[in-house]
Amino acid sequence: MREIAKRVSLRLDSTEYAHLKQLSIDTGLKMEPVIRRLIVGAELRPRPPGELTELLRQMSGVAVNINQIAKVANASGFARMEDIAHIKMMQGMLWRAVKEL
Template sequence: MKTENRKRNIPIRVWLSKSENAELNRKAKMTGLPKSTVIRLLLKSYEPKEKPDARFYEAMRQLSAIGNNINQLALKANALGFVDTPMLKTEAIRWHKFQADIEAVFLRPGQSNLKWQ
């Protein structure tokens, strides 16, 4: 791919000490992100979050499956007409919001409170 077609087409070379490079490598590994992404997030005043362990991803998979099941129940109940569909749908939406909140807390980078911005 030609560089003029890329969104990021300005290369920057940075010189780091051994300890600075080790710290950047440690932080990139800790977050599971490439070093360039860690640097870009910091430039935009975001603090990358540490990558959660496997238990988090298993919990999210289970939450997603339960939310999908609730949604399917709501669709079926609406078709058959024997369950409080609005209530079930509200619970499904609430469950998906909970899932999104968990992702936000554990995965998405948060706004930094650095004073030098």
């Protein structure tokens, strides 16, 4: 970890402080890291929505299911129609979840 050697005191009016606080809330960072990133010209990105974690978990589960079905299909030489229908149903659920974000 790098050493922080210098300390800077900063005075802000209420509008500037409110803007800094809003940036902090939007990015999920404390005010000090927001100021540091602004100084070096880094792009501040908003924090991803909380639902993103659940969506990624669901997508991972779908990927695992598809991989298992593909493994069985490769071993047996065919895929069951009910497995394909299950994949399509899960894909539809994920698309709906993505659109809601």
